Amino acid sequence: MEGFSQAPAGTVLALDNVPLQLPLARAATRALAAFVDYLIVGVLVLIWSVACAAAAFSLRDSFGLWFLPVYLLGLFAMEYGYFAAWELSTRGRTLGKMLIGLQVVAADGAQPALSALLVRNLVRSIDIFVGVPLMVLDPLSRRLGDRLGGTVVVAMPREADEVMLERMPSGWGGREIALLEALLMRAEELRPARRSELSERMLNWIDRVDPGFINDEVRSRDALTTLRRATGFARA
């Protein structure tokens, strides 16, 4: 356990004590998701405000100033209700979180209890002011609501970032494989000259460590095509 205590923040023990690193969402990403959500809440509030103003104007003699508490109650219900309803029905995701790829999970990565989702949204009004500083200071990027509800927010990894290779040069370890995968995955984003240069260098390297890996059948004039054919590159 001594080794585990030195694990980076967000490392939890899953079944059979397998360490699991939670991909914690940081303050900026969470603020972006919240911005999207508050845009939607803003539209709802605008509609509610217009409706209340119209009702207050036409029924002012009957209800007088009692419209104000009703209006304020509606505002709270709209803000709290939007976040709580989405998170309860999707188990930790709002529209903003879905768009950015975030999800609320329990502190151990499990599905949060319903009560935790309700509690974490109760103090959202306070978190508008203190949430970001708290997230920046906390290694787990938790706002006040997360602390009270015992939750964290993770950035769910996307499938599109994964690539599977069928063949590998013999004797290669994780670092070399990750390097090759990164090159094949991101080749299209590179300038053509840089792409060719890096592919050539990778090809030469493979020829040195495993001369039989690239045979004549897969060899092409374009180094990147050769690498793709030789490794059986396919996007997930």
Next chain:
Amino acid sequence: MDYARFARLRGPIWESFARDLAEAKARPKALDYEALENLAFHYRQVLHDHALAVTRYPGTAAAKRLARLALAGTNGLVRAPTPPNRGLRHFFVRRFPEAFRAQAKHLIAVVALFAVGAAFGFRLGAVQPGAGISILGPESIEGLEQGRLWTESLVSVIPPSVSASTIARNNMSVALMGWAGGALAGLGSVYVVALNGVLLGAVFGVTSRYAMAGLLLEFVVAHGPLEIGLILVTAAAGLRLGQTLVVASDGPRREGVTSAAVQALAVLGGCLPWFVLLGIVEATVSPAPTLPFVVKATLGVSLLGAFLALAWGRPEV
């Protein structure tokens, strides 16, 4: 096992798990016992493969994929239990009282500072006519000269439900300022406490000049003790946080600040519901002319007593 073989041999299990998990999430009620057992078995295999991939093939596609599947599996198949002793009850019975007791010394210091500020303010308000105008404004002073307290207008023109929420929000703002002022090495908390002490004292000093301090006391006696108590308690939490920022202790400063910040948060969280109650009392009971002074005073003292008793809690021996 080399990487390609590992991915080739285990890949079908990962794909099957991803497929079954998505199916289970989409239609949880359609899951029979055998399918659930199969899913749990594959989840365990995915976790073990994840541990292997992180150790031997870090940064590879397989490691990334397994990390994603392990997280999705943990989130999809494990539900966080709600511990019976946790939650709100645990917070108000254990955590809040612990945090409150930990700041007892700071609370005493804050009370002393408030008392000194109030005495100074009373003297100032009683002997300096200009102080009354600058603190209460000329309209309120004019009202006092005509035998009216400015507090009448606070609650008579708007419904109690609105004024209660406004008052509660206002009180919370003051308390939040005192609490958050701890981040300025405690200076913000000291400022809020001293200022509130001086203002309260000055207001009583001014009203005593017009022989209306009794009326003001009647207005504030129901909510005042708790209101001042809450502001002082939250400011004490801020002061304690400020002290850990400035004064070195045996442990690392970062740990000390983190611990004090967590306890300060607990104190603030424990006080928040009382602010709501306070707002209701201030908007409904305090301005009620039919309620005798004794009833209001009893309520005020009882509220403060109840808060302090619950906040102090039952220390574990």
